[in-house]
Every structure is written in structure tokens, then in C-alpha cells.
Amino acid sequence: MRVSEFMAACLTDPEHGYYTTRDPLGARGDFITGPEISQMFGEMLGLWLAQVWADAGAPARFVLAELGPGRGTLMADMLRAARLAPGFTEAAEVWLVETSPVLRRAQAQAVPGARWADRVADLPQDAPLFVVANEFLDALPIRQFLREGALWRERMVGLEGDQLAFGLAPAAADPELDRRFADVADGTLVETCAPAEAVAAELAARGARCLFVDYGDWAGHGDTLQALAGHAPADVLATAGTADLTAHVGFRWIAEAAAPLRADFTTQGVFLERLGITARAQALARGDRADEIAGQHRRLTHPDEMGTLFKVLALTPRGAPQTPGFG
Known part of the structure; x- marks a missing residue:
């Protein structure tokens, strides 16, 4: 079978798939993502959303969707920060694109009032669409x-x-x-990833405003398929269905598939710094939390941690204002 068929079976088989049978996140899972590292990650993305919403004319109703929302931590943090923009919370209709029953239960606790869709195509089409996806593209079959x-x-x-x-x-x-x-x-x-490009093309057809955060490069090559179990690398073939499988994202092909949307691209560290994560870290780093917050800030932004490996791609309609975080 193709590698893509192998990945799909391992990750999403209804009975034995890795994502459909467990909560893979956190210390007791197999990996940890930016929102689980620190609230600052989601808060910065929430501020980005609030500004992009305002620049779009602050529509009185819009669909705010997250693709692959994990436990719902990112959406909860984004909403908490974005409520600083008057009217944002009232206008947002929150949707989570998720197929895992296990994770849907966790998301329901973190994001009360959220609605669910199995696919991007199932999202409402009668309102402007704003999309965030953190570590979503890397798990799509290559x-x-x-x-x-x-x-x-x-x-x-x-x-x-x-x-x-x-x-x-x-x-x-x-x-x-x-x-x-x-x-x-x-x-x-x-490597190629047709499902990721299909998602980008579908969002472009909707004229969506999107933010993708993931590890990868603008356009690279080489074998990047990897398995992770217990926060450590594992054998891709020996852990079928019991380990996370991912591959680096080729962001150039996502941007091409999303034409005619405008594509802006940078590293996670630069993006978060431009949005003000250092000031937020300083505000949080009081008392005995100073070292903890400093460690979280370093992990999210430093070139030797997630700052350079992880990239950020924004897709917005051409003619829209330059989105925050991209210079």
C-alpha cells in the first residue's frame, strides 16, 4: 500500500486508529503542542484573530473554526484573549473540526457551546470563515x-x-x-500531501482567513515521516496504530493550492515575538512562576526549541490589510 494509505489506517481507522482510540496529548500522552506548553501561545493567536476580524470589518456573525483542536485548549485560550475586542465573542460561532470521539469529549469541557464538524466541507457557508490550525497539517497522509x-x-x-x-x-x-x-x-x-492541499483549496474557495502553525519548510525534500510514542522517536512500521505519525509540511504547496489567497510566511518565534509574547511573559512572570514562564517562553520562541522548526502561514484575501506578525 502507499505510505498515505498506511498513515490513514494507522491514525484514523474507526476501531484501531491512533487518534480515534485515545487522547495523545500531554505528559501522559505521546507529544505536547504549543497550547499545552503555555497559555501564551493561544493568547497571541487570539489577539491575531481579533485584529484580523476587525480588519475584515468586524462582521456581526462569523464562523471561527479550528482544525484538529486537540483538547480544546487552544480555542479556549484564543477566545479568552480575543474577548478584549468588543463584539468579537458575541459574533463568533465556534466550530471544531474533529473526528475523534475521545477528543470531542475533552473539547466539550474546554469550549462550552462549541459545535462540531467532521470535515471542512461541513462548516456553515452563510458567514465569513476564520480558521486556525495548529499541528494539523503534519498528520495528514503523505x-x-x-x-x-x-x-x-x-x-x-x-x-x-x-x-x-x-x-x-x-x-x-x-x-x-x-x-x-x-x-x-x-x-x-x-513528499507530497494531497489532503493538505485539498483543505487549502477548499478554504480558498470560501475566501477564508486562515492561520496554520506547524513544523516544516517552505519547500524541502528528504524523508520526514516519523513516529512518536511516549515523547520519544519510535519505529514507524513497528508501532502501527499505537504511535503518532507525522511528516514535515511543505508550506509552498499549501500556498499554491490556496491561490488566489495571499500567503504570508514566517517562523513561529518571529511571529510570536511580533505579537508581543515577551511582554505577556513579563506580565505573567511574577513570584515563584518566573522560571516557569521563562522556560515556556524559550520553548515556544527560541531557535534551538520550537522557534525556527515551527513555521506560520497566514492565508487572507488579496487586498485585505497585512495581518499581524508578518512585518
């Missing part, structure tokens, strides 16, 4: 291809004896891969 001269061989997952193993499909021409990866050397592995 395909992998190996350059072999002028042709490409797709990486597959199959059996070698009674063990899962990687293999390669027969070589074939692929003009789209030629266009995207014209300069990569023979023997280079590249």
Missing part, C-alpha cells in the same frame, strides 16, 4: 517518491516475511513531481 533518473518510484509499505517493510513501486513519469522538484538529485526522496 506520499513519498524516489527520483530515479528522469522517472519516479513511489515508496510503498508491504510485508517482508511477517514484518512490515518499505519497498518501491515501478518507475514512472510524473510531470508534476518534475515541476516541483526539478533540481533534486538522483536518489532523493520527496
